[in-house]
Amino acid sequence: MNAILLTALIPALGALLMLIPSLRGSALKLLLLVGVVNFGVSLGLTADTPADAVVYLGENYFVFDATTQLFMTLINAVFLGVAAFVATHPRPDISTLPFGHRFTAFTLAFMAASNLAVLSNHLLMGWAFVEATTLAAVPLIGHDRTRVAWAAAWRYLLLSTVGLSLTFLGFVCLERSVEVAVPHEGLSFFLDQLDLANRTSQSFAHKLGILLVLFGYGTKLGLAPMYSWLPETYDTARSPVTTLLAAVQFNVAFVALFRVLQAFGASDQELIRSVLTAMGVASMVVSAINIVATRNYKRIIAFASINHAGAIAIGLGVGGSAIYGVLLYAVSNALIKAVLFLTAGQIEENFGTKQTDEIKGLLQEMPFSGLFLMFGTFALLGFAPFGSFIGELVMMGGMIASGQTVLFSGICVILLIVFVATGRTMFPMIWNAGKHEAGRHAEPLIDLVPKFFFLFVLLTLGIYVPGPLGELFAQITLGFGGAR
């Protein structure tokens, strides 16, 4: 089963190959090749492994279970889409910039760290890999080498580092609480050996530790209060990079947080519920206000990402059967963001602006991008029949079932505000009559393939969840204490 580690080793090797000058000319071909191989390996392994199987690797530092199967396949699917988009994109974008091999090297390093983080069975090891994804993303964000790009990269690095330092501090507090309760025992940071930690859940250090871990990983998810890096970074970075951050790194941080909740959720249910609900509601409120105020479509999608992170945090806090909805919502959102950010990049490239009031008649001028933006926005807003609709519905059902009607009502109001604000800003771009002739901007068909694929999966998830995928969702929900 060491083939599992290939998903990290192949991109790592690819990144190292970029050190050889003679191979740099084939950088984007290599990127695409690694994308295809990685997706093939992760899909093959997931199809070949039963949902309830748990395989430990590398002296127990890594685990291949239902959570890993689902998210490893997801992030590698998004990576393949991004690689295909970049490698086949004919415009003067990343592929034609003189430092294309650097983009490839750091993207592959980012993917190697992401796969290792998802595979990790050790709290500190997982933390280190999440931090490694941050470090690999910094040069990608600053790729344009402008002062604005470097400033965005700086803010991203600084807030991520501080957030992750607080997470690390949380782990140290958890360890300390075990030492205080059971002297000379110490806390094993292996996720499958954390039962000792549950016996110390009443100590102050333990509660502080949980709080810091949630706060720190919440920063990586873009949750309030430390969310300010997200809109600036997503807006400034090139669209393939934004897609990697929004759809890959988000899910890597989600898995890291999910693992902590799997370990401590039972013993600290009330504390976790309160903190996640508070962070989730604050994030949804902040994002709703900003969506109303902004006229930059890339920022609107970025703030919608904060909104989704808030909904996911609330769903995780609710727990139980809502976890099924959280998983469906998280998977759907990765695909929505991939479709929307890749489309936003093409629109920006063709129109030379990110302001919504300067763009009209997308359906006429860029028919495919117009359609992708339209369906992506429908999915973003939680319309049927997309997977995000079902996910949201299940999460809401979980809230009602657990008697949180006030929370349910509040979220409905926020979602309504987001719905109206997004619609009135985005839809005129798509439907209003344009200034130019139809089909003015070229849209190479090859560029559209990844987005068609993501949209197809999104639709499928809303209509019918295939058996093996449903098994994975059910298995993860079961491991979290929810019903099948």
Next chain:
Amino acid sequence: MMVLLVAMLFAVMVPLFARTWRTMFIALGLQGLLMAIIALSTLGSHSDDVAIWVLIADLALLRGIFAPVFLHRMVQGRARSPELELVPSNLVFWGIAVVIVVTALWFGAKIPPVDPLPSLHLGVALTMVLLGLYVLTLQTRPLGQVIGALIIENGVVCLELLLTHHVALPVELALTGVFIGSVLAFGILLRRLETPLEGT
């Protein structure tokens, strides 16, 4: 040990009152070296554990020497001014800093067990984390922000030294690798974001 911890507290406080960023880098280096000596005196008995030696090397060589020297070189000739105020020099902000220090030390004494040394160690580590956060809230300049972030990082590692159940070698290597990557990223970005001095 008490002397080392008091010296550490001093090394944390110095950057707050110093007015040049060179002094701050020296203080950061001093923090790393002091932590290495503390680690050597508390963990030296586990001399057969390679992970402990990796940790000590991380503290002495990376945090004590590499990080401050590398960042200093990156900023040299690029910084807007040789002066930098981490905390505005007036009694209100200094007063808040002192309150943070006292609160952290009191907090360290309150968390069980109440043995004097671990309590002081905990208090000093918490002081570093809280002062680092305080600096970050006050700084808009990248140079000041990176010093705040490194003070927090040092505080977390100082707290890690209290653990009796030490991390294994692969984890220690991963943590060390991440720290090197962070310093390199901070240094490269600092070089781009700090405007050169006029006339240079």
